[in-house]
Amino acid sequence: MKKILIANLVLLTGLSSIAQYTYPATKMVDSSDTWHNITIKDPYQWLENLKDKEVTDWFKAQSDYTNSIIDKLPETDNIYKGMxxxxxxxxxxxxxxxxxxxxxxxxxxxxxxxxxxxxxxxxxxxxxxxxxxxxxxxxxxxxxxxxxxxxxxxxxxxxxxxxxxxxxxxxxxxxxxxxxxxxxxxxxxxxxxxxxxxxxxxxxxxxxxxxxxxxxxxxxxxxxxxxxxxxxxxxxxxxxxxxxxxxxxxxxxxxxxxxxxxxxxxxxxxxxxxxxxxxxxxxxxxxxxxxxxxxxxxxxxxxxxxxxxxxxxxxxxxxxxxxxxxxxxxxxxxxxxxxxxxKDIPMGGIDQSKNFLIIPYTKNGVLMSNYIVDIRTNKVSKLPFAENTNLTYITPYNKETDDVHIARTGWITPLQFTYGNLAAPTKGEKTFSFRKSVKYPYVDEMKVEEIEIPGHDGVMIPLSIIYRKDIKLNKRNPAYLYSYGAYGYSTGSGFSTDFLLMAHKGVVIGIPHVRGGGEKGENWHWAGYKQSKPNTWKDLNSSAEYLISRGFTSPEHLSCEGGSAGGILIGRAITERPDLWACAVPQVGALSVVRGEFAANGAINTPEFGSVKNINEFFSLMEMDPTLHVQDGVKYPAMLITTGWNDPRVISWMPAKFAAAVQKANTSGKPTLLYVDYNGGHGDSEDKFVGMKKDAQKWAFILSQTKH
Structure with missing residues (x-):
């Protein structure tokens, strides 16, 4: 069979063509891989050797360059004080x-x-x-x-x-x-x-x-x-x-x-x-x-x-x-x-007290209802406590009893804590004197919509939207979409002070529950998996188009974020529709996946994404690989691409290769920055204050690029 030669869609050099961002130099090498008679050129493969001094020097130069820019963002201090x-x-x-x-x-x-x-x-x-x-x-x-x-x-x-x-x-x-x-x-x-x-x-x-x-x-x-x-x-x-x-x-x-x-x-x-x-x-x-x-x-x-x-x-x-x-x-x-x-909605992870199983069911990832099973009789019944918020978490805390913590929360509902006994619910709920529930400002300003919007193929996609009640539908609001879409995991509707603060500042927050997650059960997972993975990023882009059509925002004000396997989601959404986005933040993201199974933690992920050894899965991997879809001369959105040097799940060369590719190819004049956390791993931080400062810088970067 005649070999087919597929050139990498990016021709890599060291400097941005836009003078205002002079990135550290990045060399090209003549490296490639051939699977199933298809050759993929990979001139950044040298970055995979994280033990090589030239590679570590390159990361350090990128890190220093990124810090020189984000350390000067004017909104950071104000956001940090709010946090x-x-x-x-x-x-x-x-x-x-x-x-x-x-x-x-x-x-x-x-x-x-x-x-x-x-x-x-x-x-x-x-x-x-x-x-x-x-x-x-x-x-x-x-x-x-x-x-x-x-x-x-x-x-x-x-x-x-x-x-x-x-x-x-x-x-x-x-x-x-x-x-x-x-x-x-x-x-x-x-x-x-x-x-x-x-x-x-x-x-x-x-x-x-x-x-x-x-x-x-x-x-x-x-x-x-x-x-x-x-x-x-x-x-x-x-x-x-x-x-x-x-x-x-x-x-x-x-x-x-x-x-x-x-x-x-x-x-x-x-x-x-x-x-x-x-x-x-x-x-x-x-x-x-x-x-x-x-x-x-x-x-x-x-x-x-x-x-x-x-x-x-x-x-x-x-x-x-x-x-x-x-x-x-x-x-x-x-x-x-x-x-x-x-049941007609997905079952979550089961917990267990002395005499009861606790079974949560969650509709679209955002509305939970719990059932219990008496393991002495196997009788199934509804949870005997009120469920009046998005999520009601029931957690046993004493192996010898049926005492449970009850934590209620939602997008704009701060955690409220009580406890009760599943075997004696008529005794009511009580609170521990040392565990306080609190009230936050800005909550009364907020409105939440739980809707479903049509995807690219007509399938209805759940979408949560959080925004200030007085927001004007003038297409000029900064908007931010966060999603994940992998492994059958759902994005829950828990309270976030980050979302609260940014919504207070006028940002429209959207959480699309895209295919690949578990919001509608295992069929929803399979609908964004391997050969069907494109549905994941197309659902994100459909959600962006919906916000635009409603007048919430416009492409010049629109940002997105996703982490880990959500890097595929973000990377492919912005490479397929770069015109739709002003800013993207792929956090510790799987952004170069064709060779992912050869990373330290790579083979264990092949059941979700596929293996190059299987010809059908190989083509799926090529389609979902963001780096392979970076094209020279395209106007890409601003990007803050992050990695943790100690990350045991998504190795640092994955986001690095994507960052280097975009730095060369991009002609929009917007920055492509690689942030390296040398004291962190898979999205965690050295401590609370370091983490808050990183988050403040991230939000300041987003606001600076979405014309806040």
Whole structure:
């Protein structure tokens, strides 16, 4: 077959053709890849070697150049002061409250503190005491989580350095009121079914820029208080080669139920797909692992347990989700009993109290209703508490009871906290004296519309719009669209002080619930996936056209933002319709995806986006790759393209190659800036104040480019 030569659509040089932006020089190299007899020239492939000094110098030059511009934006200080004012209204940001006996443990981000800490108090009215602070780990660490062991005697507190998402754990003994001295030589994966025993994973390197095949990862067991040299291998490629895939498209992870009546231990084999393979064997045995759920056949996306009963959330022949009951003593998923059938709106992630499953359903990603299942009888009923806001989150906080936190929120409804008991709802709702609900200014100025608008093919796209009531439909308002559209994830309607502040300043905020997300169930996900991925960015552009047609804004005032996999959405929306946008902010975005599977975290994403090894998926990847669609001589919108140097999910060369391509090709006279956060990872920040300053700069950049 004759080779077809497809030249990269951008001819790359180092300098912008517009004199006012003289970008750092970027060389071209003669590099290319050939798949399925199609050759793609890739003159920026040299940027993928993040260990090379020439590459790191290039990133540093881009970073310095970007900072020299955004540090001078006139609106930044004003926006930052507005953020600080709104932040001060909720001085103690308390979240993830959990209880053991009378002891409450929770996160608190205090008003003048830059980072989250873990606190405890003995009883609701007890004195608040510090349990863990990030400086216990080191200078650039942030606490990421805490969890209890199944015997409720220990607390594991994890922290990660500089956005790397490599959890370093410390163990706190509740009765002794002190931390163990144990230092785990690997990544903490949880408690096992034995008292004082934990499981962790080791790999040859923890460098986020280096791919580690799944077969090189080893899981070990550690008994607290003992030398780690005594730790035994629990799971590895050498012990169980049949469980590992050599293409790294799935990864293996063991786990144990926190229900001490469960007599089995488990492992999943999963990827970015919402589904999983599930294996099990008798607890504390060295028996063979038995597969009881298949990713490809059973579409199981969540698990809950009660003793030896397993509740399986599945989308098999039920794209909105159903719940099956599986007896682990005789597991047969094909004949499992359906206890919660599919509804006409999508099911979310299941939570569990002592006697109840809590099942949220959310229409279009923005309107939630909850049901509960009594696991003693499997009776299904409506949540016995009022649901009078967009979202009502029900979270159990005491393993031994049916007590639950109730958090109500919406686009313009700040979080309101109460608690109640699912088994005794007639006792009503109460509030914790240490967890306050607050009121914000500007809320009464706002109006929210929840509508559906026609997409490019006539399919109706949910669109949320937030704006000031007195806004004039004169086409001159700055407007901002945020979306994601991948993995079946929905963009929820939670309260955002950023959105509130910017809407107060006259910005029209739009959230299109585009295909590829989960707002209308799994069918909505499949409608923006691999070969159907173009629907994702076309839905965003349709939403932009709708705002224009209503008179909210016009192209010279219109901006968009998306992050991570949402980089595909933003990158392709603006390369397909550059005339539609004034400004774009792809945050830590997947902006160069054809070679994405060869990045350190790339292969695990092939179930969502595809692989170049499959000819159909290869063509889909070419179509969704923003860098391949940059064309020389086109007038592109202003762009603030961001990356975190420690990002373990979207490697920095992906946004870098796109930024370099646009810097050459663009003839609009608008800036194309690459922001590099050397202390951050996948969109997180060094601390609260650094994060707020970054957000203020982002909004100042958007306003400067949308003629605010």
């Amino acid at each position: 600080l004012m709104l932040d001060s209204i909720w001085p103690d940001k308390i979240f993830k409250v959990r209880q053991i006996g009378k002891l409450f443990v929770y996160f608190n981000l205090k008003l003048d503190e830059p980072k989250v800490k873990v606190f405890k108090r003995n009883g609701e009215t007890g004195k608040e005491e510090l349990l863990a602070s990030p400086d216990m780990w080191g200078k650039n660490y942030n606490i990421s989580n805490f969890s209890f062991d199944p015997y409720q005697k220990l607390i594991a507190v994890t922290a990660s350095e500089g956005g790397k998402e490599i959890d370093v754990v410390k163990f706190y003994d509740i009765a002794k009121n002190k931390f163990y001295i144990d230092s785990i030589p690997g990544i903490f994966y949880g408690f096992t079914g034995k008292p004082n025993q934990v499981v962790y994973m080791q790999k040859p390197t923890y460098d986020v820029h280096v791919e580690v095949p799944d077969i090189d990862k080893v899981f070990k067991l550690h008994m607290l208080g003992t030398d780690t040299l005594q730790d035994e291998v629990y799971l590895s490629y050498q012990t169980n080669p049949d469980l590992y895939l050599l293409d790294n498209s799935k990864y293996v992870a063991p786990f144990w139920s926190d229900d001490l009546d469960c007599k089995y231990e488990f492992l999943t084999r999963s990827s970015v797909s919402p589904y999983m393979d599930l294996y099990y064997r008798p607890i504390n045995s060295k028996g063979q692992w038995k597969k009881i759920i298949s990713m490809e056949e059973d579409d199981a996306f969540a698990l809950n347990g009660a003793g030896n009963q397993l509740y399986v959330s599945s989308k098999k022949n039920a794209p909105n989700g159903k719940i099956l009951l599986l007896d682990l003593n005789k597991p047969d998923i094909k004949n499992a009993k359906t206890i919660v059938p599919e």
